[in-house]
Amino acid sequence: MKHWRSNLALALSALSLLIVLGQCASDFASDFNTGLQSEPELATASQVEAVAHVTLPPGTVLLSAVYSNGLKTRLVAKFRMPRAALDGFVASGKFTTQPVDGLRPVTGKDNLGGGNLWKPEESIKVAGIDESEAPGPEGTYRSVLFGLDDPDSVLVHLAATKN
Known part of the structure; x- marks a missing residue:
């Protein structure tokens, strides 16, 4: 028993x-x-620009980008751009706010499935833009983490969502 x-x-x-x-x-x-959301797929630089409403400056190297469509369009991208292009990138994106020193609006949880390159926590000196309260162009919510450790380039982690 x-x-x-x-x-x-x-x-x-x-x-x-x-x-x-x-x-x-x-x-x-x-x-x-x-079936309401597609599986994550690799995204091109032109898809990053179209979904996130940004212009990747000359000299940008796209390291990874993934998007998913359905009830929401979601995109994450990681790229490196020349440090001198940072102000132009922010201006061309028509962000609702300027970068804030020390702000980390993008984390490892934002990775849509872009593999093991998505490591926003590795940047030490950062600035960020968080549009989670006030969307940018066409109602797109964007979060951007600028890794500023290298004096010549900026490592960018970008997450964009549109309902």
């Missing part, structure tokens, strides 16, 4: 664990599995 109770308790514990793990996986993938 004691052996039967132990097995029942073990089975119930395992079942509870499976339910919790299933719920976590379901919550994580729900946008994609419902």
